[in-house]
Amino acid sequence: xxINITQFCATRDPRKHLLxxxxxxxxxxxxxxxxxxxxxxxxxxxxxxxxxxxxxxxxFNLPDEASFMELPLLPARENCISCKGNGVVNYEMIxxxxxxxxxxxxxxxxxxxxxxxxxxxxxxxxxxxxxxKCDQCDGxxxxxxxPVCIGNSLLNLKYLVAxxxxxxxxxxxxxxxxxxxxxxxxxxxxxxxCRG
Numbered sequence: 001x002x003i004n005i006t007q008f009c010a011t012r013d014p015r016k017h018l019l020x021x022x023x024x025x026x027x028x029x030x031x032x033x034x035x036x037x038x039x040x041x042x043x044x045x046x047x048x049x050x051x052x053x054x055x056x057x058x059x060f061n062l063p064d065e066a067s068f069m070e071l072p073l074l075p076a077r078e079n080c081i082s083c084k085g086n087g088v089v090n091y092e093m094i095x096x097x098x099x100x101x102x103x104x105x106x107x108x109x110x111x112x113x114x115x116x117x118x119x120x121x122x123x124x125x126x127x128x129x130x131x132x133k134c135d136q137c138d139g140x141x142x143x144x145x146x147p148v149c150i151g152n153s154l155l156n157l158k159y160l161v162a163x164x165x166x167x168x169x170x171x172x173x174x175x176x177x178x179x180x181x182x183x184x185x186x187x188x189x190x191x192x193x194c195r196g
Contacts, residue, residue, distance in 0.1 A: 003186055005030040007162060008037045011138050026051035029056055034130035035159050036060075039187035059190050062181055068170035069151065074160055078146055080137035089134045089142040094125040147194040153180050157192040163191075 010018035010032035021030040023046050027038040036059060049056075079085030095101030099114035103121035106112075113119040133139035146157040151173030163169045167185035174180050179190045 003037075003039060003166065003184075005039060005187075008032060008035055008189070012135070015052075017047075017053055021046045022049045022053065023047070024054070025057065029053075030117075031056065034156070035189065037187060037189035037193045047193050057061075059179065060188065062172075063174070066172040066174075066181055068172045068181075068183060070170055071164055072150065074164065075146075075148060076158060077142040077157060077161065080143050081136060082136040083134035083141060085141040087134055087137065087139040088131055090131050091124040092130050092132065093122045093135075095122050096120075112145055120194060145194060152176065152182070154194040155180060155191060159191050 005021050005028065005099055008030040009020055010164055013019065013032065015033070018032055021028050022046075023029075023041055026041050028041050028044060028046055029036060029038045029049070031037070031053075036056060036151075037166045038060060080087075083089050096103075096114060098115035098116040099121060100122045102114070103117065103119040104113050105109050114121070117123050134141070142158065142160075144158065147154040148157045148160055150160070150171060152175050153173035154176060156172075163171070163184070166182075169182055169184040171180055171182045176193055179192050182189050182191065
């Protein structure tokens with residue numbers, strides 16, 4: 001079974017090297033910074049590893065005491081608060097004119113938070129006919145962070161849903177502040193604990 005590992009890449013990240021799979025020492029990797037997956041290199045057309053990601057191999061060093069369990073039944077995904085589950089919003093973000101999109105301004109020798117935009121540097125502007133993909137959920141309609149307790153770890157439901165789709169996926173949790181390991185038919189990976 002060929003796995004589409006691009007689903008584990010970042011979609012909105014200034015770190016361009018997280019937006020596509022890459023090759024390193026006999027494996028093809030994909031990561032968004034919170035989850036990483038690797039499968040044996042099958043010769044697919046992917047980029048070589050960015051120098052900033054060479055340490056990714058060390059994340060896959062499995063501890064000797066790791067024991068794997070099946071993923072439990074997962075709760076339903078909750079709707080995104082911004083788009084109310086639609087995946088689409090009817091507003092656009094506009095730079096605040098009062099602070100020039102900075103979120104703060106200087107007066108004399110002091111810097112103040114902009115009251116107009118509450119320090120965000122932008123605000124929601126509704127215009128008739130404006131409709132675009134929700135930035136909060138990347139158009140999925142689901143809440144981005146939804147912690148689920150698995151073993152002794154809190155993991156984000158969106159990653160667990162993706163893992164459930166992998167063949168014969170099993171997980172080994174490592175505590176509230178440590179990464180958890182998972183393996184499946186054709187590869188393995190790591191996922192960071194949920195902090196939200």
